[in-house]
């Protein structure tokens with residue numbers, strides 16, 4: 001069956017590096033009805049997991065996660081690239097398909113025992129999600145699920161997440 005979300009993802013070969021097939025979700029968010037539908041589906045998932053807070057990694061995780069949080073009336077916690085947050089932070093480093101980076105979260109951003117759903121545009125090798133999960137757990141929260149527009153299953157990001165529950169609108173197979 002045709003997937004309206006998949007039809008609105010632009011695949012760009014060799015971006016940002018040779019050999020990477022970049023899956024660009026901006027055509028989804030440029031379309032008001034589709035952005036709302038995507039948000040609604042991720043919000044339904046987060047509600048089913050009894051999320052108490054939504055966490056999104058900078059930058060595309062903000063685009064995806066903030067409207068999910070507002071739809072559910074939940075708070076949103078940003079996991080930011082280094083040196084952007086002004087108060088005491090926890091930090092975790094990770095590798096990407098095309099480089100490496102770190103994420104930080106304010107130390108008071110998550111309350112002990114809080115149920116967190118992580119929202120982002122795409123899951124590839126899962127370094128970003130694992131670093132985000134590590135930050136949440138360091139602060140005493142529990143990641144009860146993660147929701148994406150796109151998952152790339154062949155990069156095996158899933159396998160590094162043990163039994164974390166993953167939701168996505170679209171899968172792309174191949175490189």
Ligand SMILES: O=P(O)(O)OC[C@H]1O[C@H](OP(=O)(O)OP(=O)(O)O)[C@H](O)[C@@H]1O
Nearest residue numbers: 058059060097122123124125126127128
């Ligand atoms: O599963 P992974 O292999 O970790 O890859 C997925 C991550 O890569 C992209 O972010 P990127 O770090 O490129 O930053 P951006 O959101 O600022 O574009 C994407 O938005 C995810 O956060």
Ligand SMILES: Nc1ncnc2[nH]cnc12
Nearest residue numbers: 021022023024097122124
């Ligand atoms: N193939 C890909 N397309 C878009 N964003 C990504 N982040 C990591 N891998 C990616």
